[in-house]
Amino acid sequence: MNRKSVLYTFLIIFFMTAVGFSVYFYKQVQADDLKMAEAISTENPLPDHHFVLIGEEMNHEYWRLVGAGAKKTETMHDVVVEYEGPKRSNPEEQLKLFDMAITSKVDGIVVQALNENFIPMINRAVNEGIPVITIDTDADKSMRSVYIGTDNYQAGQLAGQALVEDTGGNATVGIITGSLDNAHHRQRVQGFKDVVEQVDGIEIVAMEESNITRVEAEEKAYQMLAEHENITAFYGTSSYNGMGIVAAAKSLQRHDDMYVITFDTIDENIQLLEQGDIDAIVEQQPFEMGYQSIEIMLDIIKGRPVQDVYYTDSAIIRMGDLTNWKRKKDATS
Ligand code: BGC
Numbered sequence: 366m367n368r369k370s371v372l373y374t375f376l377i378i379f380f381m382t383a384v385g386f387s388v389y390f391y392k393q394v395q396a397d398d399l400k401m402a403e404a405i406s407t408e409n410p411l412p413d414h415h416f417v418l419i420g421e422e423m424n425h426e427y428w429r430l431v432g433a434g435a436k437k438t439e440t441m442h443d444v445v446v447e448y449e450g451p452k453r454s455n456p457e458e459q460l461k462l463f464d465m466a467i468t469s470k471v472d473g474i475v476v477q478a479l480n481e482n483f484i485p486m487i488n489r490a491v492n493e494g495i496p497v498i499t500i501d502t503d504a505d506k507s508m509r510s511v512y513i514g515t516d517n518y519q520a521g522q523l524a525g526q527a528l529v530e531d532t533g534g535n536a537t538v539g540i541i542t543g544s545l546d547n548a549h550h551r552q553r554v555q556g557f558k559d560v561v562e563q564v565d566g567i568e569i570v571a572m573e574e575s576n577i578t579r580v581e582a583e584e585k586a587y588q589m590l591a592e593h594e595n596i597t598a599f600y601g602t603s604s605y606n607g608m609g610i611v612a613a614a615k616s617l618q619r620h621d622d623m624y625v626i627t628f629d630t631i632d633e634n635i636q637l638l639e640q641g642d643i644d645a646i647v648e649q650q651p652f653e654m655g656y657q658s659i660e661i662m663l664d665i666i667k668g669r670p671v672q673d674v675y676y677t678d679s680a681i682i683r684m685g686d687l688t689n690w691k692r693k694k695d696a697t698s
Pocket of ligand 1: 549602649
């Protein structure tokens with residue numbers, strides 16, 4: 366072999382070896398990439414369904430319970446639930462969050478439909494193929510699939526019956542409502558009125574709104590007590606109204622013989638019930654509402670039959686019911 370052939374042979378062997386190594390390393394890298402992609406997708410796979418729940422106020426015990434109920438379903442199904450809402454009650458902000466959820470093409474939206482402005486947004490979502498469930502407050506004139514929550518009219522009637530029983534049918538009443546405009550508060554007031562107005566000894570002398578804050582509830586109750594010295598009972602239609610009413614009555618030294626009925630068994634209301642400052646509470650089931658809303662959303666998505674309305678329980682809790690109520694609560698938590 367002359368020197369030229371040796372050189373060519375060497376170059377060919379070198380070239381083949383280089384190609385061999387390249388192919389080997391290329392395959393290796395591809396296999397690693399595949400393994401990594403597999404690892405990522407098994408560690409953090411995309412959920413089957415992405416839902417959004419929009420409540421009235423993020424930082425509120427009642428809504429935290431609704432959110433917790435909905436989030437519980439994440440441990441039972443392949444779903445992600447984003448629980449959202451404004452910091453403070455603000456329907457415009459809720460509508461913005463609603464708009465964003467539609468734009469992000471989520472698989473389903475659960476929303477508290479506070480007023481008529483929610484109807485076009487609900488209809489838009491449904492027309493874009495996103496099912497909508499209303500929670501806590503319904504918009505039955507919209508294209509929503511289902512409402513889940515309290516029967517607010519009936520809950521108002523329960524409050525009326527409790528007040529009639531507890532006052533022996535004799536009371537001069539002030540109402541602090543969460544909002545004069547929002548559908549569910551209006552229903553709670555209507556149900557209450559329809560019961561107490563049947564009773565001769567009961568008169569409603571004033572009604573003001575608290576914008577669901579304790580501070581405004583206190584201010585409005587204070588003004589009412591100043592303007593109507595004969596008030597003997599208060600009805601509050603949202604969670605923080607009872608606390609505001611009690612604070613106002615205390616600062617005017619009118620709390621001893623004041624009858625107070627309000628909504629929601631949140632911690633502070635329970636304490637006030639124990640102390641005798643609140644006389645009765647209309648209990649709702651916020652955790653159950655949140656939980657059921659996602660279960661029902663899955664039924665809708667899977668094409669299973671659903672009802673138009675799912676009412677969660679409401680009941681009157683008085684001081685005498687507290688031992689049983691606590692036992693039941695401990696057993697279920
Ligand atoms: C109502 C909610 C409201 C909350 C605020 C509850 O009784 O059901 O709609 O956001 O009170 O206090």
